[in-house]
Amino acid sequence: xxxxxxxxxxxxxxxxxxxxxxxxxxxxxxxxxxxxxxxxxxxxxxxxxxxxxxxxxxxxxxxxxxxxxxxxxxxxxxxxxxxxxxxxxxxxxxxxxxxxxxxxxxxxxxxxxxxxxxxxxxxxxxxxxxxxxxxxxxxxxxxxxxxxxxxxxxxxxxxxxxxxxxxxxxxxxxxxxxxxxxxxxxxxxxxxxxxxxxxxxxxxxxxxxx
Amino acid sequence: xxxxxxxxxxxxxxxxxxxxxxxxxxxxxxxxxxxxxxxxxxxxxxxxxxxxxxxxxxxxxxxxxxxxxxxxxxxxxxxxxxxxxxxxxxxxxxxxxxxxxxxxxxxxxxxxxxxxxxxxxxxxxxxxxxxxxxxxxxxxxxxxxxxxxxxxxxxxxxxxxxxxxxxxxxxxxxxxxxxxxxxxxxxxxxxxxxxxxxxxxxxxxxxxxxxxxxxxxxxxxxxxxxxxxxxxxxxxxxxxxxxxxxxxxxxxxxxxxxxxxxxxxxxxxxxxxxxxxxxxxxxxxxxxxxxxxxxxxxxxxxxxxxxxxxxxxxxxxxxxxxxxxxxxxxxxxxxxxxxxxxxxxxxxxxxxxxxxxxx
Numbered sequence: 001x002x003x004x005x006x007x008x009x010x011x012x013x014x015x016x017x018x019x020x021x022x023x024x025x026x027x028x029x030x031x032x033x034x035x036x037x038x039x040x041x042x043x044x045x046x047x048x049x050x051x052x053x054x055x056x057x058x059x060x061x062x063x064x065x066x067x068x069x070x071x072x073x074x075x076x077x078x079x080x081x082x083x084x085x086x087x088x089x090x091x092x093x094x095x096x097x098x099x100x101x102x103x104x105x106x107x108x109x110x111x112x113x114x115x116x117x118x119x120x121x122x123x124x125x126x127x128x129x130x131x132x133x134x135x136x137x138x139x140x141x142x143x144x145x146x147x148x149x150x151x152x153x154x155x156x157x158x159x160x161x162x163x164x165x166x167x168x169x170x171x172x173x174x175x176x177x178x179x180x181x182x183x184x185x186x187x188x189x190x191x192x193x194x195x196x197x198x199x200x201x202x203x204x205x206x207x208x209x210x
Numbered sequence: 211x212x213x214x215x216x217x218x219x220x221x222x223x224x225x226x227x228x229x230x231x232x233x234x235x236x237x238x239x240x241x242x243x244x245x246x247x248x249x250x251x252x253x254x255x256x257x258x259x260x261x262x263x264x265x266x267x268x269x270x271x272x273x274x275x276x277x278x279x280x281x282x283x284x285x286x287x288x289x290x291x292x293x294x295x296x297x298x299x300x301x302x303x304x305x306x307x308x309x310x311x312x313x314x315x316x317x318x319x320x321x322x323x324x325x326x327x328x329x330x331x332x333x334x335x336x337x338x339x340x341x342x343x344x345x346x347x348x349x350x351x352x353x354x355x356x357x358x359x360x361x362x363x364x365x366x367x368x369x370x371x372x373x374x375x376x377x378x379x380x381x382x383x384x385x386x387x388x389x390x391x392x393x394x395x396x397x398x399x400x401x402x403x404x405x406x407x408x409x410x411x412x413x414x415x416x417x418x419x420x421x422x423x424x425x426x427x428x429x430x431x432x433x434x435x436x437x438x439x440x441x442x443x444x445x446x447x448x449x450x451x452x453x454x455x456x457x458x459x460x461x462x463x464x465x466x467x468x469x470x471x472x473x474x475x476x477x478x479x480x481x482x483x484x485x486x487x488x489x490x491x492x493x494x495x496x497x498x499x500x501x502x503x504x505x506x507x508x509x510x511x512x513x514x515x516x517x518x519x520x521x522x523x524x525x526x527x528x529x530x531x532x533x534x535x536x537x538x539x540x541x542x543x544x545x546x547x548x549x550x551x552x553x554x555x556x557x558x559x560x561x562x563x564x565x566x567x568x569x
Contacts (some may be wrong), residue, residue: 010294011294011333011336011337011340012294014337015333015336015337031440031441031443031445031457031461032445032448032457034460034461034464035456035457035460035461036457065447068441068443068444068445068446068448068457068461069288069289069445069446069447070401070402070405070441070444070445071325071401071402071405071406072401072405072439072441074405074406075404075405075406075408075415075416076415082406085329088287088288088290088294089294091290092290092293092294095290105454108447108451108453109290109291111450111451112286112289112290112291112447112450112451113291115450116285116286116289116291116450117286117291119281120280120281120283120286120292124280124281125248125251125252125280125281126248126249126281126283126284126285126286127248127249127252127285128248128252129252132252136452139455139459139490139491139493139494140490140536141490141493141494141536142536142562142563143533143534143535143536143562144490144536145562146561146562147534147562150561154531154534155255157256157528157529157531157533157558158255158256158259158529158530158531158534159255159256159259159529160251160255160256160259162255165277166277167275167276167277168259168275168277169246169250169251169255169258169259170251170252170255171277173277173280174277174278176278177277177278177279177280178280180303180351180352180354181280181300181303183351183352184296184299184300184303184347184348184351184352185296186351187299187347187350187351188293188295188296188298188299188347188351189293189295189296190291190292190293190296193291193293194291197291
């Protein structure tokens, strides 16, 4: 049984529990609903049902991973709900409870952890030029490849400070600052979450290979 | 209120309420603590430097660029690897550093950061126990304490506030040098600027005025188009995971198709991600389908508000990094009649275009 009281205590769910009137505005303007077979209205409905089986099924499916987090739903909801914020909470609980492993899109969290998580932990940035290769990002085009080949020169032309001490764009984050954010990641549950993602996905892959 | 009445005098819209006037917020006038963007630093570092140069050289404002700041972790939060408590504590650390530096007006370069900071502030207000937990977590993990900022503004709010002063100092206007007509500009306001908390954005979510007022003040024509409010398509995990990157491309394409019939000379953005995607996806569509969204055969140039302000103020296009755009901005520079070292710009572009032939 999933811990319903804990899940419903999440501020992102508590704040978005105003009775949905099923108007469908969120679905009508949702970019994810354009692209996938997805309705933010459905997510809100399951939350308001407070049915543990239905919620567990939702958190175990690809469905919660379709949202693009643009929050267009929040802007126009007549009840001030934000289905996108509810999705954030459900994705967290799906990972925390190990339910994400049941869906292919959920398991892709390992890719996010291995990229964005690694960047944050090692460099203090979510995104860094050195981690944006053309192999992974062919859409960046030839100008980006040229920039990667000439990083120091390019940044010097625009008064940048790439990988150097002191202030400025793309500066090297001081070691003391990196230690502080690593301590925050460790002390507030991020590292535990990352270990959980990695362990669950690797175990699932091993089981499938047996 | 008198000013609003004057604006609508003898207008057919005289009796209509001007809704966006409900969404005016306090914008601090000086002493800014600048918070950089991971995406802007990566792709368009010259844009942030242009903003700081305008603050210093043109507006004579004081700011501080603290090297101890790190990522806000917003991309990690919206791609679901950063728990809420971690996000709160990271933001608390940034506030603590700002306190230490003696500043209280936070000015944010990134729309994702602006979104998470306003969300965190709202959560702390609605659920005070989460603020106490953030204080406890910050103390426990770093030994730090913090106070809330007096004001939070996006960097485009500052340019909006001083748009008239920038117009006064401008060397160029948003006018086609050859025809004398205003250039047609479409704005794209990043979703997290005002869709989450409309009262934090100039004009709110429905009537975003922050960019369109700059365009009008600087001589251009604001072009409305059906998908003006549509997301650029970033989608966080949708883009970050290669398999679902088509989500991002699809939504950018929806916007290009919608704006193309209005023949815009320029796309103006306020969000680092939106700016990069609208620049890069035009290249991808051109490469994969041959479709180009401008009659010049170049694509529609995409600029940030800082880049545009700097250009009009006479800053050098190379110095502000316009050669780093995939969609060439040269046609726009020529329409504006910008005087600059074209050889240097052309040489940099040629180097990357030579690479394109190899790729």
